[in-house]
Amino acid sequence: MSPARRVPVDSRVYTPAPGEESDVEPMPAGDVTDGVVRVGGTVRRPHQPQSLAVAEYLDWLEDAGFEGSPRFLGRDPRGRDVLTFVPGQCAGSPPEAWAQSGDLLASVARLVRRLHTASAGFVPRAHPFPPRPFPRSPVRPNPTDAAGLICHLDITPQNVVVRDGRATGVVDFDLAGPATAFHDSLNTAMHWVPLRDPADAWPGWEDQDPFRRLRIFADAYGWTEEERRRVPGAGIDAAALSYERMRHNAATLGGGWARMWDDGVGGLIRRRQDWLAANAGPLVTALTT
Incomplete structure (x- = not known):
């Protein structure tokens, strides 16, 4: 269906x-959104303030x-958002050993690059993305950034669909909104490498080399040298913002945000920030030599 003939997202009834x-x-429970189920070839999700903005974004990507x-x-008769089911396998929490594959990691980076290319030019008009509860920019200003790109912002192993050992899809656009391609791709690397204190390694991931895996991701995505040199500082800034936003959301929104905070996510973020600062030089060396 062409954009001109498509029924507006706020008028669609499933x-x-x-x-x-x-x-x-x-469906497996997410960190924030509860009550997601698969019904036949569809997925039903609770309707949220950003749902129609996400729906327009998904139309654009199509x-x-x-x-x-x-x-x-x-929306179905119960008011839930209805989306097509993307077939494949998603990693659990914590991710299984198969998610350690370097080929899979590279395919994740390429998938994110394709997503950013497809997103270019999308400007939400009829249904803008609502402001974030914590009113601070998620992106460190930089004159080389193409600001205003709508991004996924939560491309975790649990949100990537894998088929035949390759990343083929991404789901759960609940946190989508304006950012930059570098911010979104670095956030993806944070989750997939992962970049964190070794004390917080997932079971079975203790022997994974984050420097090697980050290089795999950077090469597959196509970070420029300038972006590679920004990684430690941008990651430290992102961790500081993430800590404040998680604390704010836990106190004001409760639910999954409060559960994650009570489970110690704040400490994990602080340890990641310290690890990035302590390893800034080796990270840049791994990315540029």
């Missing part, structure tokens, strides 16, 4: 097929030829 509602499978995101079908 009518379940006969018998479809009997085929319900709970028109741009990006095949790795779900499609927004409308």
Whole structure:
């Protein structure tokens, strides 16, 4: 369906097929959004303030030829958002050993690059993304950044769909919003390398080399040398903001934010920040030599 003929996102009503509602499978619980289920070939998610902005973004990605995101079908009789199910495997929490593959990591970086290319030019008009609860810019200003790109901002192992050992899709756009490609790709690397204090290594990941894995990601995504040299400082700034935002959201929004805070995510973020500062030189060396 062309953009001119597509029904506006706020007018789409999804009518379940006969018998479809009997085929319900709970989806793995996310950090923030509860109540997500798979119904046949669709996924049902609670409607949220950013849902229509996300729906328009998904329409744009479809028109741009990006095949790795779900499609927004409308809202069902219970008011839930209905999206197409993206088939494949997602890592658990913590990620399994198969998610350590260097080839998979490189394919994640390439998928994110394709997503950013497809996102270029999208400007939400009818349904802008709501302001973040914590009113600070998520991006360190830099004159070389292309500001205003709509990004996913939560490309964790649990949100990447894998088929035949390759990243083919990305789901859960709940945190999508304006940022820069570098910020979003660095955030992805934080999760996938991962960049964190070795004391916080996932079980079975203790022997993974973060410097080697970061280089794999950087080469596959195509970071410039200037971006590679920015990684430690940008990562430290992002960790500082993440800490303040998580603390703010836990206190004001509760729910999954409060659960993560109570589980110690604040300490993990602080340790990541300290690790990045202590390893700034080796990180740049690994990325540029």
